[in-house]
Amino acid sequence: MPHVPKLSGITVAPHLSSAEWRKATRSNGHGGACVEVARNIPGIVAVRDSKNPDGPALVFNHDEWDAFLNGAVKGEFNLP
Template sequence: MDLSRARWRKSTRSNGSGGACVEVADNLPGVVAVRDSKDPAGPALTFSPAAWRAFVSGVARR
């Protein structure tokens, strides 16, 4: 999957010292990508928008 046009943003829950952070790109049609901010050239997980919404909703309920 080509993520070259992804606009990555850091989680609002990330700490300022660069610790355990994830970045999300939700500007691509039909996909939401997630990566480790400490390894931006590394792998990214991709989800359908519906699957991502279900994940975020499940996390928010905890």
């Protein structure tokens, strides 16, 4: 697993040019609000806006990503 340096609590993202981005299967392909996820880079999961593929990506370690997914499944982020 590559070393991902941290600077003052900010993780410096590895180069994402080799990322294999996947869009949600429920994406309609008509320019809707979609995210793309790349899980093929060792040690990280990257997330980006499908409408802005050259823009910034959010980068998580696998534990953080799993915690997010578990929270979403449990409804932790549902609005009242």
